[in-house]
Structures are given as C-alpha cells and as structure tokens.
Amino acid sequence: MSRSEVKERLERLELPFNAYGVDPYGVSRWHLGVIYEALTFFYRHYFRVRCHGIEHVPARGRGMLVGNHSGGVAVDGMMVIASCFLEADPPRLAQGMAEKFVNAMPLASIWSSRCGQFPGLPENATRLLEEERLLLVFPEGARGTAKLYPQRYDLVDFGTGFMRLALKTRTPIIPFGFLGGGAAIPTVANLYGLGKALGMPYVPVTPYLLPLPLPVPLEIHYSEPMVFEGTGNEEDTVIQGYVEQVKARIADIIDQRRSERWREAEKP
C-alpha cells in the first residue's frame, strides 16, 4: 500500500528531474523513493504522526517552514519532510538546511544531498528559494536538538539569518510546532567530547543509552503563513523583533496544543 502511494506521489512531485532522474541540485528520484518508503512507515505506523494545518504549506512556489527542534536526533526534520510529501497536495519536497558535518560524513553525504538536504549556507538557501523551492529551517540550530528531556518544550534563542533571508527573497514563513520528539528521544545527557571525536556536535544519551527513538505519537501543527515587509538589510533590532514574533507564534502553537492535551486527559 505505502509503496504504491509513495510511487504515485513521487510521480506528482514537481521537480525538474532529467532523463537520469536527477534534478539540477543532484536530488535523485530513486533515492527519494527509498527514503520516502522508510519515512512513510515511521510516519504512519511507528510514530503515528498527526499533522494539522498542512493547507498552510503553499502548494507551489517558495516557502520557508520554520519550527522548533524536538528530540536529540533529526526525527523532527524527517517527519516534517514526510508530512509535506504525504499530506500536501501536490506533494512537496521540504529541503532542510542541514548541519555542515552531515555533508562531511560518508554515506550521510550521499543520502542527504540526493534527498535535497544541503548544508545550511545562505548561498544555498537563497538559490533554492529563488528557484521556488520549499525550505525547512530550525532557527534553534544544534542548540535546539541538545535540549534535555525536562526542557523539551522550551525554545532556545533563534538565529536571525532565516528572517533576513525571508525578507531578501520575499518568502512567506510558515511557522510550525513539533510535539513529542522529546518523549521519543528522552535525552538525559549530551556527550560533547565523543561527538567531537566523531565529527558531530554531540552524541545524545537516553536512559537506555542509545539515541534510538521510542514509538511515541508525534504531532506537527502548521500555522498561517507570516509575511514580513523589508529588504533583509534592516537593523538588528528590527530583525530581532520579527524573529520574536515567529518565535512567539511557535511557542503559542506548542502551549495551546499542550493545554488541549491536558484538557483531553482530564475529561472523564
């Protein structure tokens, strides 16, 4: 079932694949097929992801998905990518701005680039947006994934680069809240020394040691697009003000959904 669905959706993915099934950025139809099949299993059956507000993701044209990090490894990013493929109509490829170490690692280098996940450089992001692609940004960066279990719903400081980029390229920002990643990978410590030795920012540690995600239900809530006026060359204070608005919207999504869950739990 999922295989045919993936195949059908892959056919409808509006990317300029050439005769070899590769687009000008090296995104490969074959690699996407393999990865989406795996993601579909995790999305539908392992994490049982509930996705709300997918209609806010533009069907075509540039857009920037901006959300909170949740969970010590990239489960949040992968499930957002899966939701844009499985829930959006037509399906869309959300292209993440990955940490630079990913591109330097064997195998991860191939799979990330063939699936459209490029190093988080302003040049890459600008070009993709100008080509009317859908960008996935976590402004908390690596600090966001380093949150421990008690801080799983907190938001750490947002970078401002995404806002300048959105203004410069006149891109709507689609804020989203991601819930459940902290429970899926309940991080109790981060090993920064081991991470450095392995070429990564850190290695998360769970009560069962390995950072393997538990089959916990996850939620993604997309909100209405936010459009800001400007050129991207504004003063830091102006940009920071805009960033705070996005951050507040994401915090609202998370708080609202958490209180709804409490109310649901209290019902007799």
Add this chain to the structure above:
Amino acid sequence: MKVLILGLGGAVARRVALGLHERGHTVIGIDTRPWKEAPRGIEMHTVDLRKRAAEDVFRTRRPDAVVHMATVTSLRVQGEERHRINLGGTRVVFEHCRTYGVKHALFIGRHTFYGAAPDSALYHTEDEPPKELASFPELADLVAADLYASTALWRTPELATSVLRVCYTLGPSAQGTLATFLRGRRVPLVAGYDPLFQFMHEDDVASAIVLAVEKRPRGVFNVAGPQPLPLSVIVREAQRVPAPLPMAVLRQLIGRFGLPRLPPGALYHLQYPIVVDARAFQAATGFTHRYNEVQTVQSFLDAHPTPPSHREQLRHKLETLGVVKS
C-alpha cells in the same frame, strides 16, 4: 577579426579555431604541438609561447583578439615546469597584448578554481575566492594564472579582458581532466561520497569561446552547459566499472591496478562537488548549450567504448598467437 589562439594543439582549441574560421575570422595559432591537418586558412606557428618567435607573431600579425588556452591542466606535469608554463606564460601573453595593441584578451580557466569542500555553496558565483587550496597545492599555479589574468581588468583597462572559468569538458576527443579520469575500464570513487560533476560537450565549450570572442564581455565569467550529474551516474552511463574504495585505501592504490593517477588533493574532488553558476555569462553573451548531459556522455561513450578487461585482453593476445581458439 584577426584572432590569435595560444595552445592551438588542444582538442577544444582546435574546435574554437574551426568555429572562428567558419564564421569568417582570420585565425592564427601558436603551440609547440604541430597541427598537421589544419585546414587551409588557419595559420599555425609551432613555437614556444615564451620564446621570441611567439612575440614575433604578435608583432607581425597584430591580432585583434587573443584566446589564451596555453595552460597545462594535466596534473601529470608538476613542479617548476608547470609554474613556468602557466604563470610565466600568462604573464607573457598579457605583456604582449599590451605592447602590440590587442583589443580583447580571453583567458580560459577552470571551474576547479573554487575548490571542493564539505561546507561550500552548491553553486559558485564569480565573486567567490578560491577555497581549499591548501589541500590541493597542485592547483595553485592555475589559480594564480587565473587571478593574474583577472587583474588585467584594472591593470590594463584599455584591453577588454574576459576570464572564462569553464567546467569539465567531455566528448569524442577524450581530452581533459574528466575524460582522462573516465578513460580506463575502472573508475575509482571514494566510498560513501558521490559528488555532482558539471561538464559540457567540447563543441559547446568551443561555441561559448567563439561567442565570447565576438561579444567581447569584460569580466570574470563561469561557463557551464547542462545540469550537473552525480559522478556515479556519469560512470554508469559511460559504461565504466565503478570502484568505490575507502579514502585511506584509495590513497594507496591510486595510479596502480589500472586506476588513474591522481595527486592527493584531487581526491577531494571525488568527495565534494564543484558546481558553478553560469547565469552571468549567459546574460552577457546569450550562450545556450546544444548538447544536454545525456548526449554529452553518449558522445564520449561512442568514441571511447569500455576498454576490455585484462582477461579479455589476454585471451585476445593468445588467440592472435594461435595458443587458444575462439
């Protein structure tokens, strides 16, 4: 227009010469390698660019435009000699251009100038500096020659200078870095990496240079044609046998067991992509490529089918000697 091509012995340079000749330009060439079957009307001087005889060509023939393609790309030529050709030669060319009133100089450089690194932008633009040169010192002289040519834009403003950074070429001649790399039966890859490679058909490169001679765009321009492809796809479509090896192993085996010889720095180019944004050149000249990536790889394959394996070669020799029967 009278056009002097330096390094006319190369496959692309010859195509440029033929293209210019067809369009009614007077073509003169300089190279140490003779071109015996040069068509009538193309004047060939078999001299060293750095010698007095080459200057005489500038002095007596007074070209309007000079296309400098006399740089050594092959990584087999190393050390002082390579520096003398690439750096010394480029300096001599621009001095002669200034002395003998040349109106337009084209320097044909390479896109590898930008360097390969895990944190590089996927599409490089002309204003980017060279990167990762420390890890690939063999490229230093080419980069220096490119930068020296670029300085002519402000050093000699009366001379219109076009610096073209051209991506890899591929085609029937099998000359050039990528074609040489793909020529053998086995092609080494770094296990776990599959960079994008950007390449153009030789005829398209020649057309781009001919267009640049006629349009005379001033500045530095990336020149590219069809979209890039992952190296593994090129190897597969060229019907070669991919040999993915861990980096540590590859360093030891390179140049042996039928694998092409490469300097250590070149191995970075097998890990990370160097892809250029050629929109500025297209806007300045209106250039569009004729051959897409599929046709380009096919043209190489048609001219250079997969070499037979060692076993097949041995069997063929034995059959020739009559030791075994087919």
